Amino acid sequence: MLSGFNKSSKVVVLTGAGISAESGLKTFRDNNGLWENHRVEDVATPEAFERNPDVVYRFYNQRRAQLQSPDVKPNAGHYALAKLEEYLEDNFLLITQNVDNLHERAGSKRVLHMHGELLSHRCLSSQIVKSTTEDYDEKSHCDCCDNPSMIRPNIVWFGEMPMFMDEISEALANADIFISAGTSGNVYPAAGFVQQAGLYGAHCVELNLEPSQGFSAFSESHYGPATQVIPNFIESLIK
Ligand code: APR
Structure with missing residues (x-):
């Protein structure tokens, strides 16, 4: 068990889709999950x-x-992390594989979206990322540069490099406690963070269904x- 937790303890948290399940968002690999109803190869690869x-x-x-529907709200898990x-x-530091904004809506500030975000898009020419709450499609072009180009979801697809890996590696190496919450541990590199943090001496805690x-x-x-x-x-940490 953990001992010696105080305000100077360095804590790194990794979250996955399970933390948002009770907020009304589907996970990927559970029954009736997103990957049961959609083929990864059709919707979540550069080739698709x-x-x-x-x-x-x-x-x-x-x-x-769906993320913007009034029924989808942060839950007690998000609020506890904030x-x-x-x-x-x-x-x-909070590292999330989630592309929703429920951590921010619960008040979290130091959040790295390693798999991107639903509420932004990226210009295929300049790579500039802009916030958006609207639908967009093949006819939508950005106005960020002289060469208006198609925009793509600002999402890390299978076969692409997750974001913020340097910052993440540094944080894992310095962590006293690493907490993994709501993730199945199927997708690397996130699935390997526990080994990385553990190697550097962090106390590693799993919180999952x-x-x-x-x-x-x-x-x-x-x-x-x-x-x-x-x-x-x-x-139990902040008594
Ligand atoms: N509370 C806690 N955990 C839950 C709950 C809940 N209410 N409901 C489900 N879970 C757990 C499941 O038991 C499972 O272990 O959450 C985990 C969800 O796993 P996945 O669906 O695999 O989601 P995640 O781990 O976030 O997937 C990683 O895979 O498809 C890619 O890019 C996508 O970021 C995603 C990545």
């Missing part, structure tokens, strides 16, 4: 976008619209819904 951009635009337009950041300030692929690498695990296990664990 080249072959049939319309299908890809529609997939992300739907997900963006509270931990408020306590630790700069000693806290069920044991993830890499469960044996964690020194402590709590299984249950994110809205319970995350607040409970954080309350």
Whole structure:
């Protein structure tokens, strides 16, 4: 078990789709998850976008619209992580694989979206990223440069390099505690963060509905819904 937690402890948290499940957003690999209803090869690869951009635009337009529905709101898991950041300030870093904005809506500030974000798009020519809440498609062009070009979802697709890897590696190397919450541990490099942090001496904690692929690498695990296990664990830290 963990001992010696205080305001100067450095905490790195990795979240995945499981933290947003009780907010009404589908996970990827659970029953009726996004990858049960859509083929990855059709909607989430650079090749799919080249072959049939319309299908890809529609997939992300739907997900963006759903994210903005009044029913989708941050839950107790998101709020608990924002509270931990408020306590630790700069000693806290949240890395999320999620492309939703529920962490920010709960008050989290130090958030790295390693797989991109639904509420932004990227110009194919300048690579400039802009916020958007609107649908867009093949006919939508950006006005960011002299060479107005097509825009693409600002999402890291399979086969592409996740974002912020240098910052993430540095944070993992310096972490006293690494917490993984709501992720199945199927997708690298995020699935390997527990080994990376553990190698440098972090106490590694898994908070998930069920044991993830890499469960044996964690020194402590709590299984249950994110809205319970995350607040409970954080309350046990900030007594
Ligand atoms: N509370 C906690 N955990 C939950 C809950 C819940 N209410 N509901 C589901 N889970 C857990 C599942 O048990 C599973 O282990 O969340 C995990 C979700 O796993 P995935 O669907 O694989 O999602 P994630 O790990 O975020 O996927 C990683 O894969 O497809 C890519 O880019 C996509 O970022 C995504 C990446």
